Amino acid sequence: MPSLAGFTATAALLADPARSAMLHALLGGEALTAGELARIAGIAPPTASGHLAQLLAGGLVAVHRQGRHRYHRLASEEVAAALEALGCLAALADGAAPRRRAWPHGEAFRTARLCYDHLAGRLGVGLHARLTAGAWLVPAPGGWRLSGEGAQRLAALGLDLDAARRARRFACDCMDWSERRPHLAGGLGRALAQALLRQGWLRRAAPRADDPFARRRLAPTPEGARVLREAFGLDLAA
Amino acid sequence: MPSLAGFTATAALLADPARSAMLHALLGGEALTAGELARIAGIAPPTASGHLAQLLAGGLVAVHRQGRHRYHRLASEEVAAALEALGCLAALADGAAPRRRAWPHGEAFRTARLCYDHLAGRLGVGLHARLTAGAWLVPAPGGWRLSGEGAQRLAALGLDLDAARRARRFACDCMDWSERRPHLAGGLGRALAQALLRQGWLRRAAPRADDPFARRRLAPTPEGARVLREAFGLDLAA
DNA sequence: GGGCCGCTTCGGCGGCGCGCGAAGCCGCAC
DNA sequence: GTGCGGCTTCGCGCGCCGCCGAAGCGGCCC
Structure with a gap:
């Protein structure tokens, strides 16, 4: 059972406008740099840096260096769940209708979405697993390279x-x-996403003013579901 | 979508040791007076009063006057859910094993438990509904009184x-x-709980040092489940 | 009615922590 | 090497908020 001190410390991390603005920005799933988060929260870089250090120490975000940038993302799904539960509570207190999901990043968002320009969610993870397990992708310095068979089959899909x-x-x-x-x-992740979208196998959700993440949500068309199953053995419903 | 200000305001309510101690005390489901909560949180009554006013304004607790006492309870199930999600997060940050339920008040606790000296949870609510719907209990000033048939049938159960x-x-x-x-x-609620326990139709869970609420948890025995079904048409599994 | 008790309101004190500017560190580009 | 830009560390000021004692209000009991 967690100590009360730990509980209040974690809650205190969420109780600051700047920090919670950053966390909500990260709810979309993308990793953002300290500078971007500072701008989003409307504070100076030094202040943002301090906040991010606290969130890191508190285990709410994880960081990932890339050159001179430091990319931050939510540390775990539990963080997102807590943000959602608190957001739901705050909405109730604001006198809003007692809706259950205050944030639109529910199950649909986890099935298939864009992360920057490539595929994420169960779809993206499933493709990664299939391509590596089937040796279409083989390890290479700094990442992966295509095997001969992998290149042939992906080209056949129109990449x-x-x-x-x-x-x-x-x-x-x-x-x-x-x-x-x-x-x-x-580049390959981008090409994959573009090919699936261009062929009409994936469709993007319509942008919505009240949901900044709608434009990143994806759904396979019936034809696309068939292709994903035949080419990769993927069933998104599972 | 809730405003960020509302979110941080709600989170701030949880970020104080005294307030969160009170809320966790209320997680058991009992309504507690301001004085009891002050003692639990380890603060002076005036301080507790201020905190409770904040929690009330924030929609986290509800209050219920009874004589010169004011009984406080959690305002909604969403509050408990948010506390649980945050507690889970804090436990993770404390380096604990990533368990999913940090608080033991899960489904089992909602089936049947003691509230002070009477029955609560689905069992308690179901009995109340059955007794009133069947006119075993009829309205009376300040509560209910037993009808003739109600008195006869409850006495037959050993009350x-x-x-x-x-x-x-x-x-x-x-x-x-x-x-x-x-x-x-x-008194009738108390007599009902005592009769069911005395006849061995309900059994109390064993007290556990790491779970202060275990001693209030109840489970029907197979024989008890049969009695509840036959006498009241109750099926707790539903 | 008198006294007690639970609870709230008020006023003043103290400390935590958020905020920024200035300065320093480090990776990258030319 | 030199310069730039992203990011962090340091130091300080200020505002918010939790804390309590004292006083006030209202219900309850003898």
């Missing part, structure tokens, strides 16, 4: 592999926030 | 109705925290 190879990184892992396992980023 | 009538209040409602509907309190 622009030449464009993918021109990217700064061809294929690397990106930690999936909701699944806690990696999905595929880099 | 000490004379002792019940000697209580300050014979039968009145007590709001059930987990079910949001009333269960039966007063």
